Amino acid sequence: MAEPFLIGENMTGGYGGADILHGCTLAVERGEIAVIVGPNGAGKSTAMKAVFGMLNLREGAVRFDGEDITRLSPQDRVVKGMGFVPQTHNIFTSMSVEENLEMGAFIRRDDFRDTMAQVYDLFPILKEKRNQPAGELSGGQRQQVAVGRALMTRPKVLMLDEPTAGVSPIVMDELFDRIIEIARTGISILMVEQNARQALEIADKGYVLVQGANRFTDTGKALMADPEVRRSFLGG
Amino acid sequence: MDILNAFVALLNFVVIPGATYGAQLALGALGVTLVYGILRFSNFAHGDTMAFGTAATILVTWGLTAAGITFGPLPTALLALPFGIAATIALLLGTDRLVYRFYRRVKAAPVIFVMVSMGVMFVMNGLNRFIIGVGDINFVDGERFLITAKGFRDATGLAEPLALRMTQVITLVTAAIAVALLFWFLNRTRTGKSMRAFSDNEDLALLSGINPDHVVRVTWMIVAALATTAGVLYGLDKSFKAFTYFQLLLPIFASAVVGGLGNPVGAIAGGFVIAFSEVTVTYAWKKVATYLLPESLAPEGLMQLMGTDYKFAVSFAILVVVLLIRPTGIFKGKSV
Amino acid sequence: GEVIPMGISIGYTGPLESMAPGMTAAAEMAFKEVSDSGLLLDGSTITTHKADTTCIDAAAATAAMERIVTSDKVRGIVGGMCSGETTATLQNVAMPNGVVMIAPSATSPALSTIEANDLFYRTSPSDARQGVVMAEVLQERGFKTVAVTYTNNDYGKGLADAFQAAFEAIGGKVTINAPHEDGKADYSAEVGALAAAGGDLLVLAGYVDQGGSGIIRGSLDSGAFDKFLFPDGMVGTPLETNFGTQIDGSFGTNPASEGEGRDKFMELAKAAGFDGNSAFAAESYDAAALMMLAMAKAKSSDPAVYKKEILNIANGEGEKIYPGELAKALEILNNGGTVDYEGATSVTFVNGRESAGSYRETEMKDGKLTVVKYR
């Protein structure tokens, strides 16, 4: 198989102290969904940040669309077509919901009104609250704003760190639905999930990360079927 | 009873000076509030930035007048203003590159920025004294008055004078325009919004493709323009002295804070609150009362609520009271 | 000869920083005059050491003085500048170390009574005296009711109170006696109160390049007052450059004496390239000159020794000495003679330590400060 669309290969590094990642590799193909699961503190978020250039890697490389982007700054990666929703601090609290979405489209020069309409379609509550400062929203609503912001970028690859944390079941279903749809338009999705069973169900590929290293890698279905994985990481 | 005279007295000694001073503070406070709003620290060097901008403008003004260029009835300094602004932009961008950028990179706490700005303040302070000296400089020319005290008395036959200066009018108009522009810029334009986004959550701004260097650059440029304009207008109205500009910092901060830090409209409101509380609370009502009351009731004392000894105490007391009622300023400011 | 270190301690930074250059230049001019003459103590020369008193920060002033006294070992000091800081440095540094201090500009009445062991003199008079002079001037000019504002420090307050007492004693009326703070951005409130109180004229006991100018500006702009009485802190060239003809008819008083001394000093200053009229420059010159002449008379640069001669130089018998004549004086003293130092300000000490105070009355005419008379 040819080189994946986006790959963080053999990544090693951390926040300045001891290494958190130990030769961890994540990859996603064009139009596919890759899901990362693992215990708390395994380094999932760290790996995502590493792929996005928010962390200095001691070893390893990140390649995107055949190009080595290891040295690129996060904002350059955005320009290249990568979008990211961090796990925490993922909205502009003092700005209105609508402005949050506009900021998502910051690098876009074209008319983004229809994208915004789509986001409002997906999360109707946001439309209702579009003039309210995002910091005043409920936890789940904030999460919707965060995802909405990333969608506004129209990225080629979308990286989501626990997008469904705190989101109600109905919205979660919508969200997964939408993620599938997005993937089908050719956008790659790389996401971390603790709602692992639902996530792996729609995943083309799944990674189980433990202590900064790949423990299992397989298709989503296969991982779901693996009793060891189920017991230790998916809550039985 | 003489309502007209009483009214003119009030206008001349309370309303006009209060409004002018308020606008002067407001212009300064706009700069402070912008730095706070976008770069998230209280910039102690702002007073000295204003002084620098004014000094640069004065130097150019001298050059212009020496070359025989004036601005008709308006002060020549207004012609020189763009040059002063350019010089200040250069200074602030240089400062940012040399000083502040580093602390942004290491994500220093706001209080560190405050201390750093204090260091910058000291340096600029020395720089200003070096460039233009410590003396008092009067650089206003052109028509000073729109209405002179004597002219008014002669024309109306009233006992009370009324004076209105060119600089007062210019200051008020400029302040109004500046706040409108700034408000529009921050809330309506793409760059303005990206600046607010940057101030709200730097990391996320990065993830949205906002270029932090650009945001910072634009901020400093606006701040330079505001500071220089504020400084020049103040200097035209009063006079230029490096030390006074440093002292101006306190009321400017007070204005920005009561108004609500980070909010341009608040800066304007704050400026007027501070100015009017200084001017009105210690005002001696004797004159007004003498005009209004029948002769037999003419007051003996000054009819002052408080002596001017306590002018600052009173204006600060008002400030504290306002904050107790609205803990983040009149217009709900930020707090880091 | 030896190299004699001398100190100049004034506020180079702070609210009166703009007075510092003139005062320094004048004192250095005196030092240079003596060094160049080669007549002091067998051809000794003077080096100067400056200390920044900041005018307001007693602690910083003390430390700066401490430095020039204990490490540069100055034998005498021209300074301090402001009364508060002068008191502190005198008590904390000069006296413990036995160094002579001659203050050119500290004029607070409180300094008249301070216990100083013969180490402290001032070439300016106490403000108690100026108040009386001001009252007299007003009386002569026929002003009956005036408003008073003063800079809120020991100098301003002392002077304003002295004036009010003197003026009321001769039947005048003070409508208001209110302070203003220096270095503030705006004086509308003060002007408003002063205007409301009313009066034929405004007595402005402030500093010309501080709040004083702000008050004038505000008064003129609003039409509150257009006549002023300016005591010493206000009489300075900024009046001419900043207000000019707008304040024609206002008048001022400041410690200065008529005649030869002043004129000579003005010439010297001009030649040396600074403005002799700048406040307290003449007093600084005299302060410096007095110490050196006293050394010559005592034949020693030890403050403990020469301090006793200062009074004899200032109030002595013999030839009158004016600025520019220090060499002549040294010659006389070296030959065992006596002199009466008049200097730029007609120095004669009263109370054993301060200038008696002859005052100059000036008036603004056609935008210029012109001398009316001396009293």
Added chain:
Amino acid sequence: MSARLRPVLLFGAVALLYLATAYVYGWNLTLAIVNMGLIGAIMALGVNMQWGYAGLFNIGIMGFVALGGLAAVLVSIPPVPEAWAAGGMGILLGLLIGAATIAGAVLMWKKLPPGKLRGLVIVAFLIVGFWLYGRIFSPAVSAVEAVNPAGTGFLGGMGLPVLFAWPAGGLLAAGAAWIIGKTALGLRSDYLAIATLGISEIIIAILKNEDWLNRGVKNVIGIPRPWPVPYEVELQQDQGFLAWAADWGASAATASSIIVKLSYAGLFLAVLLLLITLVELSWRSPWGRMMRAIRDNEVSAAAMGKDVTRRHLQIFVLGSAVVGVAGAMMTTLDGQLTPGSYQPLRFTFLIWVMVIVGGSGNNWGSLLGGMLIWWLWIMVEPMGIWLMQMITAGMADGYWLKKHLIDSAAHMRMLTMGIILLLVLRFSPRGLLPEK
């Protein structure tokens, strides 16, 4: 640099600075700087308690310093009997009435049933109260201030040993802080800052204008020295001392002032070490843990049962008290109270620089910052001159720029201070001794 070595090295470096100063300028100057540095360090300690421990942004330090200074006057200056006779009782009575009026109004506000009537009653009560206050207070003040205005014109103090003024200064500052805290501690960050700044300006305004209390801007001079500190003049007349000084080969003047300064230094150091010890002990115990929790996250600390308001008040009062003690010490050292000299730049912002450069949240940092910054504040003056000389060394005599530069040298103090401050913060952006 390891965490253990760093403080040792830094304190060593600062000590070296002082030693070098002593070498170049002599011990007299050095000790003078040490003394003020120690006082600065105590002030910084107080501020550090408020900021480093509780995140309270107090920029009204100047006010508490001044209150400490007032305490020195009130405690140590002998009373002025004539003034007391002239109006002392009137003033006391007036103040009492004023206080009672306010207290009464507050009480009524709380006790009376709400409504229009309540407002009217309170306003009427206030008017009557203040009218009465004015009637009694004003003439008494005039009478007191008329007593020998050039020399006294105030009530004087209690004539007690000035050492008592130190705790008294702390108490006075604590009292003020309590009132301020009760009203303003609901504010946050810069809003609290500007409120405290305002209140400190009010305190200074009172000290400047209430002549009956402390002679206002006419200053009080001649505050006696504390107990073990001798007077130079007396030492210089003491034969035993002269002989002893001669043994050491020092001049009487030098030796005497060194002795005086050493005595002060001893006193100050004792106070400083006592305070640091107390504060460190608390900081390293559950109390400190609780304070840090509150600083980190008030909402969560409150949910974990900590009374945030009360703790804020506690630390605000304590920190202010420490500043007040330092203020009293400073006035004692100066021997005079000059209200006009209280400037925010010097007494608030410089202290802040000490705290931040030293490292907020670290008591030893306060000491280090205090000693270093004060040294700089004094030494930048000669350094500025020296700098200008270096710059102009290569220029021809009489060249205009050289003259301009040399003439500006005296004004370069601020510039040098700024540059050094920036350099220190550049290489140690979290302060020299960061909180662990």
Added chain:
Amino acid sequence: MIVVENLHRHFGGFHAVDGASLTIETGSITGLIGPNGAGKTTLFNVIAGRLPPTSGRVTMAGEDISGLPPHVLFHKGLLRTFQIAHEFGSMTVRENLMMVPPGQSGETLWNTWFGRKRIAGEERALRAKADEVLEFLTISHLADQKASQISGGQKKLVELGRTMMVDAKIVFLDEVGAGVNRTLLNTIGDAILRLNRERGYTFCVIEHDMDFIARLCNPVIVMAEGKVLAQGTVDEVKNDERVIEAYLGTGLKNKVKDEAAHG
């Protein structure tokens, strides 16, 4: 027993809690579910004293506790966790736990100077207790890590751990599960059950994970638009049409599509 009577909490014109009435029985583990923005967190905030109610009443064992400040409620035995973790960032994880227990004698200044012995004893006990809790939460290795430097899920665990440091009467858990690994969440569920059975804690749990709710909670209260929509056992609630429509959804949609995509 906590009784909420006709509680309102408005933000400007918006009624986040709009006349909610509910009862949390002593000894129960009550689930609180509802769509995003239903007002669950706001309700918690009002009960726990973080926000004053606009109107209405909260009583705890008959005592009116509406509007009491959080620290007072804590001392009455009412604890809560935050939906968005509120850790003490500059303190270690262990300190985050050790600070919790009330009445520590070392919190009095006087004792920190003159009661060192007693403090040392107490501290040892606290430390042991904290380590035990950390052990239970599988984060012992983080004990000395600064709380600002742990992962998002770990922060939630610390949040929960704090409530385990004291003997609480009633604990409000706001989405402890969000972001927590499901295997670990099961263990936490066990712990909650154990605390409930063995120590008599009352719990009120907000959670979006229906499996978790189903395993622990009885009864379940459903909120929507600031009001109580439904109440009952898990099964009752799960099959309530209104609840399905407002909150649960059918969950079928994506499965259908999923099959279409892959099948």
